Amino acid sequence: MRSIAVDMDGVLADVYHQFIDMHLQETGKKLQLKALKGLSERAAFPFLEKHVNSKGFFINAPMVPDSRRVLELLHNQYRVFIVSAATEFPLSLSEKQAWLNRHFPFISWRQMVFCGSKEIIHTDIMIDDHFKNLDHFRGEGYLFTQPHNELSPAGKHKRVDSWRALEKLLL
Template structure:
């Protein structure tokens, strides 16, 4: 059975929507995805570092449309692991685990990997929104489109724009 490593933030959890919502609450300015194309989260949202250390930021992030249904189907066909480089924000660990338990209850605790670097990950397929993770991976890569990577060339990665598209490739 093939193994898939799937990122959480920006692939399952819509952290851009979360950053945008929190930015709007603080500044009254709503940033659209096209307003932040090519910018890292910390560049696009000046208070982003404060947000990620605020209780509830990770716990209440919206689910990316279509991810739950496709993930459940993938889980039936592949060996699925959620791999999140969560150690940068260690206070996020319980929130991320609670979020996954709520929105993806079919995943077991053994399928959740919180790490510092994804260079250690051994799988056949990786779905991620960051080149830094995909570039080090030796298997098949799917680049999940997000504002920070939207303008960048795909490189050696297959870009996907939705979970419906992921399902089309993998199911």
């Protein structure tokens, strides 16, 4: 059975909307997704460090549309692992696990990989929104479109704009 590594933030968890909501609470100003195209997450969100290190940030993130439905279908045909660079934000570890347990109950703790660098991941397929995780990957890489990567060419990776697109490609 083929294996898939799926990133969490920006692929399953809609952290962009979480950042936008928290920026609005912080400043009273609503950021528009269109205006964030091509900006790194750190440039787009001036309070990023504060927010990702705040209790509740990760556990309250909304889901990316169609992610649960399609991931469950993939789970029936592939060995699926959720791979998140969670050690970058140590407070996120328990929140990410609780978030996955709530939204993806078919994913067991054995399928959750919380790490620092994803260079050690050797699955057949990786779905991620960051080049830094895909560029060293030896398998088939899928770049999940988010504003920070939207203006960059996908390079050797296949760009996917949604979970529905992944469904068509992988199922």
